[in-house]
Amino acid sequence: MERPKFKRVVLKLSGEALAGNQGYGINQDIISSIAQQVKDVRNNGTDVAIVVGGGNIWRGIAGSAKGMDRATADYMGMLATVMNSLALQDALEKAGVDTRVQVAIEMRQIAEPYIRRRAIRHLEKGRVVIFAAGTGNPYFSTDTTAALRAAEIEAEVILMAKKVDGVYDSDPVKNHSAKKYEKLGYMEVLNQGLGVMDSTAASLCKDNEIPIIVFNINQQGNILKVVLGEQIGTIVGGDKQ
16 A cells, blocks of 8 residues: 555535536535545545535625625535535445544534544544534635644645646636646745635645645545645645745
């Protein structure tokens, strides 16, 4: 068995990634594929924590733009991430992976409250931990949640699973001449507004020196490839060495 490059990772999944081509809701084939990939990574000895967005069900910022109270809209978005997390937990458990969902908003009947030491203990026991409901606060994105939780559990890297195979200087769907970056510094991402993650999350990663790898989730086996150190996607780190 090939030795992994990383001992502990945070996998950030967008809600849109769970929807697949249908654009909304949860695509069962997609979520089963992700579960199998996570199982392969876990079986290879890497601790896996997951943060999942809710954009396939509800986007708080979109609700706010249409006149809804921003805090209310964001809380609805947090609940959407809980729905996605429970669906992902179900897929992982069916694949034979021990899983725990921890929520930043207390809801005892369906998940544990987020407790840092308990999360670390779950990871040490080989369980996959899914962090749901964002940070528990409005005005913060699930990107920020991923950066915060990665720092708290001492993850070595954040794996940003996207529908594209890396970071480009413009939208590769609209611009076929868009340039893909192999490596970027944190400040380049912030100064150029490249959309890897929001500025709060990127600043957290910069301050805590947590690298980010952006890659295509739709390619089967890519999560394991990244964990094993294969050069795919775009690496965001302290500089462009």
